[in-house]
Amino acid sequence: MEEFHKVKRLPVYVFEHVNKIKAAARAGGADIVDLGMGNPDLPTPKHIVDKLVETVSNPRTHRYSASRGIPGLRKAQAAYYGRRFGVKLDPESQVVATLGSKEGFANMAQAITAPGDVILVPNPTYPIHAFGFIMSGGVIRSIPAEPGPEFFHAAERAIRHCIPKPLALILNYPSNPTAFLADLDFYQDVVAFARKHDLLILSDLAYSEIYFDGPPPPSILQVDGAIDIAVEFTSMSKTFSMPGWRMGFAVGNERLIAALARVKSYLDYGAFTPIQVAAAAALNGSEDCIHEARKIYKGRRDVMVDSFARAGWHVPSPGATMFAWAPLPEGFKHMGSFEFSRLLIEQADVAVAPGVGFGEHGDNHVRIALVENEQRIRQAARNLRRFLASAQQSMPNVVPISA
DSSP states (O other): OOOOOHHHHHTOHHHHHHHHHHHHHHHTTOOOOOOOOOOOOOOHHHHHHHHHHHTTGGGGSSSSSTTTOOOOOOOHHHHHHHHOOOOOOOOTTEEESSSHHHHHHHHHHHOOTTTTEEEEEEEEOOOHHHHHTTTEEEEEEEEEESSSSSHHHHHHHHHHHSSSSEEEEEESSSSSOOOOOOOOHHHHHHHHHHHHHTTTTEEEEEEOOEEEEESSOOOGGGSTTGTTTTEEEEEHHHHHGGGGOOOOEEEEOOHHHHHHHHHHHHOOOOSOHHHHHHHHHHHHSSOOOHHHHHHHHHHHHHHHHHHHHHHHHOOOOSSSEEEEEEOOOOTGGHHHHHHHHHHHHIIEEEEEEGGGOOOGGGGTEEEEEEEEEEEHHHHHHHHHHHHHHHHHHHHHHOOOOOO
């Protein structure tokens, strides 16, 4: 039977294959240390859960909610942007609550994309950045994920050679999967570039609060004039360990926010009201839980980088996000990220995410998620050491483990 048109435009989902391999290994009794999916394992802070429980006991909150988000939640998000970034937002016209940032991106793509519209998308990047537009009939042109001169050179080439001219540019810093960071100078250059070429900017800032070594990541809306052309997406999932709650936001340019709100009004009634009330309590409450989560992820990062290096796999230390972007070890580069990930599951009982799942330019890396505790990360390192030592015997190109 022939596939439907939109389904045919989507490639095989790499992570689905990895999940099947993990499931088969677990069915065989393997204890898999799962560093693959970016699924936060930390519990949602108690005061947020308590507010949900308190609110859900009121039957009036069980009715349909507001697609754009209840007023108190939109005001809380606007207040967060004021405190954190010094950006003033009108909660009525410049803030929309979304069912997670992923849904927000997908619905924004539906709202602004005409068939054949060209979108400039980093490669590698989080899959919805590309496939939200592909499913909406758009055409993707890849640009480098790392901020720097080549980012602009590639974007200039795309603009010169694309017909029609690109509609929008996607940004993602701190980046999933690469953990690249952008500073305000880069954002200023991006805004100037977008204004010059009449581009819209869609910025994914889901990891704004998961940072370790440097200053807090900025918002592109801090740049003068950015709000005239840009919308930014944030999420409660990582900041407050609320992934299953599906609560996020789009903020910024009024025209783009209005388009998103109109599409959403046809598709959903918003998140369950008690979830929205609890999310507002999270944004208005103490930030101690954010600091604690950041401390935990930093500790895991440090343990992972150190213990994996001792095992023979040198992983660059990420400055932000809950991920490390790890080059395939010497001797394994020829096989690509999917085959290497399969080997790790089957021979080391460790799961990672193949870089190719984030774009073809990620195929020489894997993404390691910091979603297991420090003890389990050390266990993964021990498994890796045995795997790499064994591989030395059967694969002569593998670099020997250093003491």
